Amino acid sequence: MQTQFFSQRALTKVSGAMLSRIAVLVGIGLALVLEGHGVSDTQSSPLPGHFVDVTEKLGIHFRQQASPTSKKYLLETMGSGVALFDYDNDGRLDIFFANGARLDDPTPKGSIPRKDSPKYWNRLYHQKPDGTFEDVTEHAGLTGFGYSTGVAVGDYDNDGFEDLYVAGYGRSTLYHNNGDGTFTDVTAAAGVAGSGWMTSAAWVDFDNDGRLDLVVARYMQWDFDDILCGRPGKDGFRSYCHPDLFKPESVLLFHNDGNGKFTEVSHQAGIDKPGKGLGLAIADYDRDGFMDILLANDSMPEYLFHNRGNGTFEEVGLPSGAGLDSNGNTFAGMGVDFADYNNDGWPDIVITTLAHQRYALYDNLKDGTFDYSTSETGLRAISMLHSGWGVRFIDYDNDGWKDLFIVQSHVIDTIEMYDPNVRYREPPLLLHNQQGKKFVDVSALSGDVFRQEWAARGLAIGDINNDGKIDAVVTSNDGPAWVLLNETETANHWITLNLVGVKSNRDAIGAQVKVSTAAGDQFATVTTSSSYQSSSDKRLHFGLGTAESIREIDIRWPSGIRQVLHDQKPDQIVTITEPLK
16 A cells, blocks of 8 residues: 555654544545546545454464465465354354365366365354354364365355355355254255366345345366466576466356255356456345346456346346446456445446556446536545455445455465566555545545455455444465454444344345434345355344434335334344245
């Protein structure tokens, strides 16, 4: 981050309080100069966050194994995801980490990497009543298979327990939650093993039949070919190959048939357009009652699959304006979120990418199209030299406006040899939302974690300690994971909604919620997907600012049932069950 590097080199002898004030002025001033317009006088000064690394304190000991080789297989660069979910229904979030596997040097073409050592196991950490975690992987039966990449959480059989889908290279795995702390691999019986290089996955009831279906992104047609890239030779060096060298691959869509079995229907549904998918997110962008699917593609147009409501989709990325940047260029789409950041009731889009390409923010224009608003919102100046992966809209200070949390790193570990202005390892970004008009970088003021350089990949969010503030878990490529507790000092109020479907799918994925206070309205969609290869807490969190009462909670369930609750009290976690009519 430009403002952070300036502060560290030139202001190391300045007091902490003075450094904070200078960093705010530098960060805001830089954004104003580069973007040509400032924050309205009616907007309050941004409140920095305060995120604390509690990984060791909570007993989390995980390291993702990328298995780097001299061949520099592209698979080594992409990392693995993380999930925050309550697998045993005790009211406390647990953590699941996907992990890599052993790669031989060289690895024979057609191979599926092996988890032949405990260091390659996927890991499940159970949160104990005291807030610390214990590794229960073996007991749970989740050590895993092959080179694991993404993870998606959803109760596919509506039995009240969250199930796990772990995407991977060559084969993915569906784990049924038995409800007793253990999981069973039901992949073969369910028919969801998939094929190829699978990345992110998302549970979504695309036909509103009350059962969660599964969409799985695939990256490209790739195998362990010995392709030389970079400048190999006596005086040169080898590097990872660009994705342009490989053919695209389509997503997989598995329809839930309701008997523990799924049918792959991507072709029938019209969603089998070849892409290079890395990030997946869902939302009803045109508010027609059916969930649409957003696919972040690497170095080709982004895909927006519009749900026609008859079991089929139409890809509308280009005509909707969400496929390219403002200059008509493609970019390296990686992480994605699909949510309403400006509180107008319509879901917007953010997609992370590589340095020099700028993070893409698309405003929903409410007519089926989007406007590329990266420059107008300050993201152009902030993200120019950054490379992002996991990303989520997160109201870290509970002021009622969704901020941005982005984890970062370039994909090429030797990038500094090509471009000295870009770094392979980077700190994360925390961007404060100025009432839906502009984002301001408050990273330098928000804790030591925003000054640490990571090769970050996955990001999951949720309220780990149930204190009303959203926390984060981050994974890195061939490195450790971090649990970041949100300890931002604020008197702002909040409410968290845990929706339980009856006629709709039990997780209520796809439910659309409006929360109204005297300060205005906020909107959110129940989902566990978004970010990059990761899955977040399905509970909906709303910051309420200074509002001491909630006038109305309006829920549109996937079944079409509408439910309205009045005069709810803030600062609590509320479970809401779908009415029968």
